[in-house]
Structures are given as C-alpha cells and as structure tokens.
Amino acid sequence: MGKETSTAPKLTVNIMTRLKENIPVVVVSIFSIILFILIGIKGGAPQLLNVVVTGGMWALLATGLALVFGVMNIPHFAHGESFMIGAYVAFFVFSPLNKIFLATGSKFLIYLGPFIAIIAAGLAGSVLGVIIEKFVFAPLRHRTKDGWVMNAFLLTVGLSFILTNGTTLALGPNFRGISRYFDVPSVEIWGAFIAVDRIVAAAIALITIGILWFFLRQTKTGRAIRAVSQDEIGAQLVGINLDFIQTLTFALATAMAAISGASLLFMFQAYPTVGLTPLYFSWYVVMLVGLGNIAGAIVGGFLVALLQSGTQLFIGLSWQSVVPTVVMILVLIMAPSGIFGSEVKGVQEQ
Amino acid sequence: MLKLKNLDSGYDFLQVLWDVSITVEEGEFIALIGSNGAGKSTTLRTIAGLIKPTGGDILFNGKSIANKRPHIISRMGISYVSEALNLFTDMSVQENLLLGAYAVKERETQLETLEFIFGLFPRLEERKDQLAGTMSGGERKMLAIARGMMSNPKLMLVDEPSLGLQPNLTYQVFKALLKLRKQGVTILLVEQNVNATLDITDRAYILEQGKIVMSGASQEMKANEHVRNAYLGI
Numbered sequence: 001m002g003k004e005t006s007t008a009p010k011l012t013v014n015i016m017t018r019l020k021e022n023i024p025v026v027v028v029s030i031f032s033i034i035l036f037i038l039i040g041i042k043g044g045a046p047q048l049l050n051v052v053v054t055g056g057m058w059a060l061l062a063t064g065l066a067l068v069f070g071v072m073n074i075p076h077f078a079h080g081e082s083f084m085i086g087a088y089v090a091f092f093v094f095s096p097l098n099k100i101f102l103a104t105g106s107k108f109l110i111y112l113g114p115f116i117a118i119i120a121a122g123l124a125g126s127v128l129g130v131i132i133e134k135f136v137f138a139p140l141r142h143r144t145k146d147g148w149v150m151n152a153f154l155l156t157v158g159l160s161f162i163l164t165n166g167t168t169l170a171l172g173p174n175f176r177g178i179s180r181y182f183d184v185p186s187v188e189i190w191g192a193f194i195a196v197d198r199i200v201a202a203a204i205a206l207i208t209i210g211i212l213w214f215f216l217r218q219t220k221t222g223r224a225i226r227a228v229s230q231d232e233i234g235a236q237l238v239g240i241n242l243d244f245i246q247t248l249t250f251a252l253a254t255a256m257a258a259i260s261g262a263s264l265l266f267m268f269q270a271y272p273t274v275g276l277t278p279l280y281f282s283w284y285v286v287m288l289v290g291l292g293n294i295a296g297a298i299v300g301g302f303l304v305a306l307l308q309s310g311t312q313l314f315i316g317l318s319w320q321s322v323v324p325t326v327v328m329i330l331v332l333i334m335a336p337s338g339i340f341g342s343e344v345k346g347v348q349e350q
Numbered sequence: 351m352l353k354l355k356n357l358d359s360g361y362d363f364l365q366v367l368w369d370v371s372i373t374v375e376e377g378e379f380i381a382l383i384g385s386n387g388a389g390k391s392t393t394l395r396t397i398a399g400l401i402k403p404t405g406g407d408i409l410f411n412g413k414s415i416a417n418k419r420p421h422i423i424s425r426m427g428i429s430y431v432s433e434a435l436n437l438f439t440d441m442s443v444q445e446n447l448l449l450g451a452y453a454v455k456e457r458e459t460q461l462e463t464l465e466f467i468f469g470l471f472p473r474l475e476e477r478k479d480q481l482a483g484t485m486s487g488g489e490r491k492m493l494a495i496a497r498g499m500m501s502n503p504k505l506m507l508v509d510e511p512s513l514g515l516q517p518n519l520t521y522q523v524f525k526a527l528l529k530l531r532k533q534g535v536t537i538l539l540v541e542q543n544v545n546a547t548l549d550i551t552d553r554a555y556i557l558e559q560g561k562i563v564m565s566g567a568s569q570e571m572k573a574n575e576h577v578r579n580a581y582l583g584i
Contacts, residue, residue, distance in 0.1 A: 223445060
C-alpha cells in the first residue's frame, strides 16, 4: 500500500516530463481532438463515421507500408497495386457468389457473401505478397545489400507499372464495381442515416488493425518481426530466420492493402489505376508520422482522415488534397523525421 | 567441440584471417587475444555465420557449419554475444530475454531459464520492464550476455565484454562469465584486457595480423616473454 502512494506523484511527474519532451505529439493530439469535435458539430454522425472509415483504411495501408519499411527497408511504391488486386478479387468473387446466394434466398448466405469476398481478397493478397517477395526482393537481397533502399524503391516502381498495365491488358480499363455489398436499408445513428457498408468497412479496418497489433505485441512471431525491424543482426543471432520473417512481413502488408481494397469496393470500384489515391495517402501518413513507425501509422491514418474531412467540411471538397499536402510540407520542414520522431535506423545502417 | 581448420576469412576483397586454426574442447574457457585489428572479432563473426569464410572449414561437434546461415548456427547451440551487443533497444529487458530463447520451443523451459538468469543477474530482474536502449553500458552488456544464454547454448562466443566499462563493472562481467563456466558452458572469449583474461581462462590463442602466432595454457602465456612485452606492458 505504502509503495503505491509513493509512486503516484512520481508517475505524474514522469508524465509531465514526457509531455514536455513530446511537444509535437501533444500539439497534434489537441489539434485533432478539437477538429474531431468541430467535425462532429458541423457534420454530425455520418461525417464522424466517415473519418473512422477512411481513417481505418489509411491506417491499414500505412501500417503495411511502415512494416515493410521497418522490417525490410523497402520504400514500397507498389502498395496501391495490392489495394487494386484486392478490389478486383473481391469483385470477381462477390458478383457470381452474390447471384448464387440470391437464388437460394437464404439471408444468412447473402450476408455472408461480402465477408467471403473480403477474406478471399486478403488471402489472394498474401499469396501475391509471398510471390513478389520470393521472386523479386529475396534474389536481390541475397545478391547484394549495396544501395538496397534505392534498388528496392526502383523495383517497387517497376512492379507498380507491370501490375497496373498487366491488369489493363488482361481486364481492360473498365470500371468494375458494385453499388453496395449489403442490400439493406441504411441504419439510423444519432438522427442520421448511414449505409451498412460503411459501418462494416469501419469495423473490418478496426478489427484487422486490432488483430495485427495483438499479433505484433503478444505472439512470438510478432515479436520476431519487431526484433528484425530493430536489429537485423541481433535477430539472426537469437535464431530468427530472416528470410521467413521478411516474406511473412511482405505478405502481411500486401494482405492488409488487399483487404482495404476489398472492403472499400463500394466506394472506389475496381480499375487498373485505383491504387494511386490510396498509395499517395498512405505514403502521406507514414511521412507525417515517421517512416517505419507502426503505432504512429495507425494514429496517422486517422489524423489524415480528420484533416481530409475537416477540409471538406470547412474549406471545400476541391481542397481535400491540397490542405493535407500543405500540412505535410510544414511537418517535414519543422520535424523532418515525422511527428512521432522515430529515427529511421534502417537507412542509415545500410 | 569447435574446430577451426585453416580458416581464411574477410570482408569483400580484404582478407583478414589467414590460415587460422583453433580448437575448443567441451567445458573449456578459451581466450582469443590480440591487438586492435588483429581479426579477433572477424574470427567470431565468421564462426557465427555473419561472414562467409573464403577458405578452410569450421567444425562444430564434427559437423561443418562454414556455410550455414546465422540463425541455423544459433539454433545448433552456438551463441554469439557481439561487440555491438545488437540488443533490441525499443523492447523491454524481459522481451529481449524471451527473444533470446526464440528457438526454444517449450514455454516452460523458457521461463525456467529466465528464472535462472534472473538469479544470476538480479539487476536484470529489477529492470525487466525497462527498455533495453535506456540502460547503462554495463547493464546492456549483462543483458546481451544473458540474452545469449537464454537459448541454453553449448558454446558461447563473447566479444570484448569489458570494452568501455569501468573496472568494477568489468569485474562483474568476468564474474558472470565464470559463473557461466561453472554451469558447464564452453566459452570462447575475445578480450583486450589481457591480464584479467589470462587469469580466468584455461587456454589462450594469440592473434596477430590475422594469424595465430602462439597458443597455450593461460598461466604459461602470462609468463611468456613476448606476451609480457606486447600485451601486459611489463
């Protein structure tokens, strides 16, 4: 008992000093809370949910980027193509499945369809991730580590071209999309009507992030992934198979991007260059919070969504991309390693 | 247990080790001594698999490990405590230790070893929730050695544990190594603190410009003219 009372004041002092050390974080948190409240007042529940939906998706995509950069030192510019593949897989799984399930008339099956499509997209994404890692990055890694970051960057840009143009070649430039996953009336929340699709997308984003977080923090393999991102040599010395962890990481990142592409199919549709916007925004998120910072990427995803929503509401829809970019430039000028100031260890080590 | 046979090794086009042969028997405490740049760390890095040898062979319990990858070598029972320590600085002491036992399948064995290590280094138990990167130099060395022990290795390669430590901490690190040795762990120690090292080890090899120039029982080495002149400053 005595021990507890003695640590209590110490703890507050501790928090105070930590706050002082992290002024950017404090400023950003206060700013985002104010923005959230303002958006809530002006836009109501639909806008707030919008923030959660887009924020969750940016967070999913950005976490993938952060993982790939942190663990493998790859500045991944083909991440949008994983999103695109996810959207296509979801479309091609969902459309025929939905017809079959509608014919049976079973409500359960009809509601199950979208989830099957999204899970299929996630699986396809992870398979694609394994293939890309094994056939593109692993051979390069085994050959030389010289100039790795630049080489890997160029490879991802090339991959992006191949995947986009390959898709155009195979499937044509047409938009393939659905108007909604769930053919049910909108749900009323706080006096506003919100499409079930959006609620499901938000839930999927949050659940996926939660599972990833648990995986990285609490499981042995997750711990090994973090170990590799902190010290590659140390990780090998304790018996971690670097190749396995890197392939796994890439597969995870690709799968997450595919899942977001699939669950946003009703918003984005599927077409060869659909990945561009998600790619830009997820890069914007990781640059804002600091490369390779996974926790930061999750927070940053929601932050960017807040900024987007705020701009839409208070300045105008056409400024939606301008304001976040200006903010990014300001952040890069004032805090070059991002708001959460994580050092980019990997690049300097290379 | 460990046998380096005419080992050549180096970085890219720079050959560092020339025809190095070292034998370590089970239960022995061996020192590898030499000045800066003699190739001591390169020897350990080559054994651990971080550098591929360009010639010769490395046998561990009769099996060649010369071209095996580092994680395989680690899982075979060789634990390398590097000079740079290579700790996971953003993780807690406990997480670092548990990762040390990454290759150990049974959770119970992991926890038993953890208990044992906390007994050996009570300081680490006090700080088990602290981030490894925020600890002092001496504590980090302790942690690196402790992490190396978590896999219950048969052979430990320890690289310059006294580097940058004040004398009483060096003494503690050496005491920890002696405790390890009592547990039956075979140790190959690289050190610049020659005097203290020769006091605690069984045998020593002397490496000069990438070649083994002398070897023998540590006590005899201490009396040797060349060693006294070059390394002990007497």
